[in-house]
Amino acid sequence: MHARHSLILVGLVIMNLAGAAPIYRSNSIFRPVEAKQGMVVAAEKLAAEAGLAVLEDGGNAIDAAVTTGFALAVTLPRAGNIGGGGFMLFHEAETGNTYALDYRETAPLKAYRDMFLDEDGEADPDLSRNSPLAVGVPGTVAGLIAAHERFGSLPLERLLAPAIALARNGFNIHPGLAKSLSEARDSGRMDATASQVFFKKDGSLYRAGERLVQADLATSLERIAKEGLAGFYAGPTAQAIVETLSKNNGIMSLEDLADYKPVWRDPVSGTYRDFVIYSMPPPSSGGVHLIQMLRLLENFPLRAWGQNSGQTVHIMAEAMKRAYADRSKHLGDPDFADIPVDEILSEGYEQKILNRINSMTPTASSDIDPGEPRPVTESPETTHFSIVDARGNAVSNTYTLNFSYGSGIMAEGTGILLNNEMDDFSAKPGTPNAFGLIGGEANAVEPRKRMLSSMTPTIVTRNDEVHIVTGSPGGSRIINTVLQVALNVMEFELNAAEANNAPRFHHQWFPDALYVERGFPSDALHSLRLIGYPITEEGTIGSAQTIVRAGDVLTGATDPRRDGGAAVGY
Template sequence: MKRIIAGTLGAALGLAPVAGFAQEAAIYSGMDRIHPAWAENGMVVAQEEVAAEIGRDILAAGGNAFDAGVAVAFALAVTLPRAGNLGGGGFMIVHDAESGETKAIDYREMAPMSADRDMFLDEAGEADSEKSRFTGLATGVPGTVAGMQMVLDQYGTMTLAEVLEPAIGLARDGIDVTADLADSLKGLEGRLKKWPASEAIFYKEGGEFYEPGDRLVQADLAATLQRIADQGPQGFYTGDTAQKIVDAVGASGGRITMEDMAGYKAISRDTVSGTYRGYEIVSMPPPSSGGIHIVQILNTLEEYPIGFLGHNSAETIHLMAEAMKRAYADRSEYLGDPEFYDVPQAQLVSKDYAADIRKGISRARATPSDQIKPADLAPYESDQTTHFSIVDKAGNAVSNTYTINFSYGSGMVADGTGVLMNNEMDDFAAKPGVMNAYGLIGGDANAVEPGKRPLSSMSPTIVKKDGEFFMVTGSPGGSRIITTVIQMIMNVVDHGMNIAEATVAPRIHHQWLPEVLRVEEGLSPDTIMALEAKGHVVETMATMGSAQSIMVDDENGLLLGGADTRQTSSAARGY
């Protein structure tokens, strides 16, 4: 039986305690490692503590990682309303230890059947971001409920009613408002108070703020969750709940119909896979761009001596940024829903293509973004997102990233449901060549079409070594998700970090356009000056991502859990 690690080193190291076990921890200088506590049987790492504990309790009650994953997803809809959701969608990578099979569950939102290519243009033919972000037109058909049922049907051991019970109780009886939740509600006051149903839930009578320690009850959400528990997904996609969603979206200009709701389907897909220095990288296929570009960027970097060059050295960051720019340029041209566009996946993830990319990279100078174009390939075959990772005693693993796009989505709660609605339609290319809210450019491959799923950067990922599970990771962060996941992998594989060190290390990001190399605080001024001397435009930005990860310590046969303290409520919980 593997032992599971969740240390008690405080916020700076991103490891959370394991309930019920004595804790030991020590911090040493230099390259010395952490001595955390250990526990047996299971590990959950999530962006919110109460939800992580619910997942742990499901494992302790005999459920597997997939049961726990569904329970955590529903709990986060209550405890982390800015990102956890019923009214959005996402992706899950599942690894079944018994069969050795790893699959991708796609429960991304879908465009209504009445959607059209020009629905977000104004009278002058220009993209209107207000339409695509803050009206009913912004909402795609939600996929989370259908996706969670698919996971239970194919891999779980518990019923939907059993895994929903904790979330129902939290919504019905209330949750203690954390400082994180209180701050987010204050910061998004304008977005939420635009909608009376949202204001009635997330603010006190008279519009006063909830403060840390107050009790937040979500009675309508409890009733919606109970209908799902009693009726299955039909309790969400048909009947009273569906009608209220359709009415709310329609009243604000949206196009979702009862037929759209009833017709939603989650999809089980083959994963995208590649190799990096002997490790197998398994991630999400389109309509995520994540898996393809994680493999593409790692392929490009594989032939450089990254470990020798050093973690976050100017040379290493330069090479990473150059590889990132070229991948994001390709993303703008070639990535979209594979049901509607023939994505040239085989070429994008090939080692030969990576070799061609390297030929255009100078180790001395940054290539200006305006000189980088999408490759000439022919088809061959938010920030406010949240991620959780789970491993059980059998070695089953879940990597799940889901979202309602912006923090609290469009801000609209469908009256009478307690469900915050997504604004994922903004992830389509409203007009080819025009940036979305994350500065990402799309083309015809990601144009709006009826029934289509918008392109995403969400990148739940599992890393294997010698055919066995080695690491589970993923992150929120909009366009920065892909680069966050890449750095988690490189920090472990190239730089020999444990999962806590890999998680807290300063991150960098380049997405081709705009012409900016974003870096977190923590890089030395000398490194920044060296990058600028190579021609990079460097900006120190706010923190990027919130990786929630688990990895194997091969030497000791342990599992290490790292919770990213860039979000203060993150937690690793085991038993």
């Protein structure tokens, strides 16, 4: 045994008082869906089925991603979007190459560093979340079209046809959407235009099973199907976006929309035992810190300790704290700042962190780096989908409007909800955002800059074959959700459903608290409290959409933490 392991095991005698937790195993109702040829797993069933139909028609994973992505804009309006942005990973089986597509929103040309500070120089969250200034230049349409132009095989009109039909003809809303719309009305965040679309004429709510029609959105989608980029970034749609925002002192211009470009980047990659992990590079912080944490955790005998045991959780939480501290100091848009990715993932830096991990007690966050505690909130609005086709190609895609239904602003006459992603910039470096995340100078507001993200679409290969495709929503919790799903498969050998369903936990450096889902193993909580962890029990963390290869079979699972999702295959 490595000397480092010996020291750790001595220190964990206290933690073993309650015994190591066994590896989590689900019962039969949580068996994954199986398929031989292709699979789509998404947070909404109709969109997943539309993507699967493309695969059955001979389309590839990118074709199915385009269809699923546009369909979710209709059937999952709180998060699926064409008024937001995100990140896509694509693994090409024939070449073995993995590509990263950054279609994150950008700050408008008229944006400036202190635009979200009040007259006293303090961050004003209402400006960065609920006003027209909160809207970043949308990237989803450009991203999906860029992916299609480079790797797609079926005509764009065919791929958008399901979304157009769902918007034009309507669909029966599921209970999760009905609940989400009720919460949106209660919050009062939707503007008058959005309210006219999502609520009945008398202002009452649609009930589950009732039909929701979005005629304006159908027209906007038809423009994209016929005109491509020009159908969104120019003409009537672009004009409507700019005019809607300018009525209330918004700063987005037609030039901002016309000049938007997605960026193909090299994915970040690393290994964990005999697996190769590919994930998103900056301006996503997800991939860098996922791989950073996996590198650290590979030094410890997690399987011997047990999944979600006190020992395992303690060491994982220590890794999480360091990663989130680094996130606050170093991560941002690589086109505007020098992001030290190689240094963060270097063996020398890994060793420094390992030497600082106390095997007997948790390290206080204030001893890792100064920060300002703020309660963290769970974000329900980002969404993820995973796809594998018959050729072995894979797509892992996470995109978002930021808050649920974004800014609540709908571009008049378009049916398009607009994001409030500008809140993901550091309005004032050192001040936490809506999810309690602290940002630094690298993530300060600048024109045309992409705001830092936690989105972590991930593809894992083994023996040169796609083994895991996963990702999750969850704001600041996304990275740790993906970490746990991946480890559940790689280290603890769980199937897709078991990996998704296992109880989760989260630590993000500040606030200095360990968040656990209700129902987390009581023996682990007891041992963690004994060594000094402040623990907060709460509802759910994340909502992963996961595909795992088991031999020659694809297995998939949608996360049961949220209603309406589906794993479908053939």
